[in-house]
Amino acid sequence: MKRRQLLKGALSLSALSLSYPLLRPAKGLAAEKTSVVVIGGGLSGLNSALLLSEFGLDVIVLEGSQRVGGRAYTADGVETRPEYGASQIGRSYARALDLCSRLNLELIPQHRFIMPMSNCVDGTWVRSADWADSPVNKLADDEREIPPSLVGMTLLGRLNPLKELDDWLSPEFFSYDVSMLELLRKGGASPEALRLAGYYLDLRTTSSLAIMQERTRTVFDANFGRSQSENTETAFGLGGTNEEDEEIPAIRNIAGGTSRLPEAMAAALGDRVRLGKIAAAIDMSGSDAEVRCLDGSRYRADFVVAAVPFSTLRNISVSPGFSGRQAEAVLTLGYRGTTRAYGLVEEPYWEEDGLEPSFWTDGTVQTMWVMEKRPGEDRHRFILTFTGMTSARIDQLPDDQALTLIESEIARVRPAAAGKFRFMALYGWRKHPLIQGCRHMFAPGQIARFAREMIVPHHRLHFAGEHTRRMEFGMESALESGERAAVEILQRA
Amino acid sequence: MKKPMKKTTFGASVLCAALFLGFAVLPSTIAADDAAPAGDTATAAAPDPRLVARGKRLYVFCQACHATEEVQGSKIGPNLAGIMDRQVAILEDTLYSDALKQQDFVWDEEKMDIWLLRPATLVPGTSMGFVGLPREENRAAIIAYLKTL
Numbered sequence: 001m002k003r004r005q006l007l008k009g010a011l012s013l014s015a016l017s018l019s020y021p022l023l024r025p026a027k028g029l030a031a032e033k034t035s036v037v038v039i040g041g042g043l044s045g046l047n048s049a050l051l052l053s054e055f056g057l058d059v060i061v062l063e064g065s066q067r068v069g070g071r072a073y074t075a076d077g078v079e080t081r082p083e084y085g086a087s088q089i090g091r092s093y094a095r096a097l098d099l100c101s102r103l104n105l106e107l108i109p110q111h112r113f114i115m116p117m118s119n120c121v122d123g124t125w126v127r128s129a130d131w132a133d134s135p136v137n138k139l140a141d142d143e144r145e146i147p148p149s150l151v152g153m154t155l156l157g158r159l160n161p162l163k164e165l166d167d168w169l170s171p172e173f174f175s176y177d178v179s180m181l182e183l184l185r186k187g188g189a190s191p192e193a194l195r196l197a198g199y200y201l202d203l204r205t206t207s208s209l210a211i212m213q214e215r216t217r218t219v220f221d222a223n224f225g226r227s228q229s230e231n232t233e234t235a236f237g238l239g240g241t242n243e244e245d246e247e248i249p250a251i252r253n254i255a256g257g258t259s260r261l262p263e264a265m266a267a268a269l270g271d272r273v274r275l276g277k278i279a280a281a282i283d284m285s286g287s288d289a290e291v292r293c294l295d296g297s298r299y300r301a302d303f304v305v306a307a308v309p310f311s312t313l314r315n316i317s318v319s320p321g322f323s324g325r326q327a328e329a330v331l332t333l334g335y336r337g338t339t340r341a342y343g344l345v346e347e348p349y350w351e352e353d354g355l356e357p358s359f360w361t362d363g364t365v366q367t368m369w370v371m372e373k374r375p376g377e378d379r380h381r382f383i384l385t386f387t388g389m390t391s392a393r394i395d396q397l398p399d400d401q402a403l404t405l406i407e408s409e410i411a412r413v414r415p416a417a418a419g420k421f422r423f424m425a426l427y428g429w430r431k432h433p434l435i436q437g438c439r440h441m442f443a444p445g446q447i448a449r450f451a452r453e454m455i456v457p458h459h460r461l462h463f464a465g466e467h468t469r470r471m472e473f474g475m476e477s478a479l480e481s482g483e484r485a486a487v488e489i490l491q492r493a
Numbered sequence: 494m495k496k497p498m499k500k501t502t503f504g505a506s507v508l509c510a511a512l513f514l515g516f517a518v519l520p521s522t523i524a525a526d527d528a529a530p531a532g533d534t535a536t537a538a539a540p541d542p543r544l545v546a547r548g549k550r551l552y553v554f555c556q557a558c559h560a561t562e563e564v565q566g567s568k569i570g571p572n573l574a575g576i577m578d579r580q581v582a583i584l585e586d587t588l589y590s591d592a593l594k595q596q597d598f599v600w601d602e603e604k605m606d607i608w609l610l611r612p613a614t615l616v617p618g619t620s621m622g623f624v625g626l627p628r629e630e631n632r633a634a635i636i637a638y639l640k641t642l
Contacts, residue, residue, distance in 0.1 A: 051553055055550065055553075091569070092569065092620070092622060094557040094558040094568070094569050094570070094622075095557040097557075097567070097569060098556075098557040098558075098567075098568060099557075101567045163613075163617075164613040164617075165622050166611070166613075166624060166625070220620075220622065224620055225588050225620070470624045471622050471623075471624050472622070479557075480624075483553060483554065483557070484554075484624070486553060487550065487551060487553050487554055490550040490551075490553065491547075491550065491551075491631075
């Protein structure tokens with residue numbers, strides 16, 4: 001009850017101050033005072049701000065771009081309105097579900113039915129049913145059944161010892177904080193398995209333990225509320241399947257797009273969310289904290305939440321500076337890109353060449369998912385996904401040149417598809433200047449070195465963002481981190 | 494409840510050393526806005542209002558999953574009104590893990606303290622994904638708050 005009233009109160013307050021712009025403090029000269037400054041208007045920062053304001057603290061959210069939501073980003077201007085970032089809400093995503101309920105956002109079952117996938121390996125096409133016995137398949141005996149796109153995740157799943165969601169932070173499992181290459185090699189993976197797995201992520205620079213944390217969390221979600229456990233294999237995101245006889249679908253989306261969630265959170269915060277404010281410095285040398293932005297505006301607060309990725313926090317002058325392993329974390333935590341191209345199939349090219357609609361190749365084009373039509377759609381949608389080094393390579397090109405290259409590559413590799421599909425958009429997260437990646441990624445050894453130390457509050461500065469997760473995955477990990485930062489501050493305020 | 498902390502989970506020593514360091518020296522410009530609830534004082538021992546207020550703030554960790562009289566909404570976990578001294582996994586139309594349904598105990602302070610330190614330690618296979626509270630004072634605060642529900 002109280003919570004809803006507070007949210008409504010926040011909405012009416014914002015309407016009031018919007019009506020009287022003179023009430024706004026002058027910018028640039030005097031510092032604006034507040035209890036907490038949250039740097040970053042993504043899901044983590046907005047969740048921190050909402051929770052703190054519900055306890056009566058004054059908050060200001062500084063968002064560097066002209067849009068809230070960060071990696072929750074619905075491309076509203078693009079036909080079919082694709083999701084560039086997060087979209088999946090699992091049944092155990094308590095915070096996302098609760099926020100949607102409180103903010104009156106409707107959830108709809110995810111309609112993502114990927115049509116069957118053929119593989120092009122070493123220039124030879126193989127239908128999915130023929131893969132295990134194909135001469136092109138150079139995998140070892142117990143690997144042969146695994147589709148090429150799932151080799152890395154499947155083999156890692158077989159070696160994953162984690163049971164509970166927090167096991168990854170326990171020194172007991174730090175022996176798994178080694179590269180995927182080392183883990184898979186020691187686990188007996190064949191050279192071909194290592195080659196195919198390397199298309200999904202860079203095996204040399206990825207901590208196996210980090211991937212195990214995510215896999216353990218996705219399996220937890222798939223089994224949440226189910227008596228029978230389900231084994232999930234997926235290249236991207238949650239692996240659960242929506243089954244028709246279940247009351248609550250395994251994976252849901254927000255009606256109208258994921259961006260509606262951060263937008264509703266920001267609306268509840270009203271004019272406390274400031275867009276276009278790129279933080280330049282956090283000065284905690286005095287009796288409180290001052291955040292200075294590139295445009296000269298200043299904000300004084302008792303506490304600051306850095307709800308930005310470390311790839312961006314690195315660009316902010318923090319005084320006193322970070323030290324020890326925390327400094328190492330801020331400076332060296334890795335970020336990974338994902339690049340996706342979205343489009344429509346104009347003619348079903350698979351009827352011409354007899355292969356399956358979706359495909360995976362070990363060339364420039366990595367994965368093409370062709371989706372079953374949603375009710376009312378007259379054409380199939382497709383999503384091309386590039387991860388790891390294939391993403392880094394595509395991101396070297398300007399978007400228009402990248403699309404031209406991808407189109408000609410598909411035409412070359414799969415001639416039947418030439419001219420039968422149309423791109424609508426391309427988005428590479430590495431190119432987002434304020435994020436510089438779709439996600440963090442621990443390098444081998446980094447979890448043991450600083451995964452615990454890196455989130456310890458630094459003077460008046462607290463940390464949020466998906467990279468500071470403890471138990472969660474996907475957008476829930478962002479919300480989890482914002483909640484933790486809020487509780488930390490509530491204990492001090 | 495004020496015993497020295499003996500058992501810690503991984504990382505607890507690091508977190509304890511630094512997480513809430515500096516309470517005493519930091520000025521607080523924010524007035525504590527929440528005192529202990531006025532009603533429900535029928536229980537024998539009067540709850541410590543400061544502890545309950547602290548527990549209410551820590552309940553932010555719980556509120557996404559667990560409704561109370563005060564915290565409403567459609568939640569994925571059981572309602573916690575009256576949780577203390579309640580039999581485990583007893584509410585109807587509520588999602589409990591198979592692991593929890595196989596338990597047979599009453600939620601007293603001792604059980605709740607282990608649970609809040611790390612749920613999987615008390616009930617391996619639980620579906621309560623909670624990071625846990627390494628500091629005993631924080632667990633005591635939440636328990637004090639739960640008693641008022």
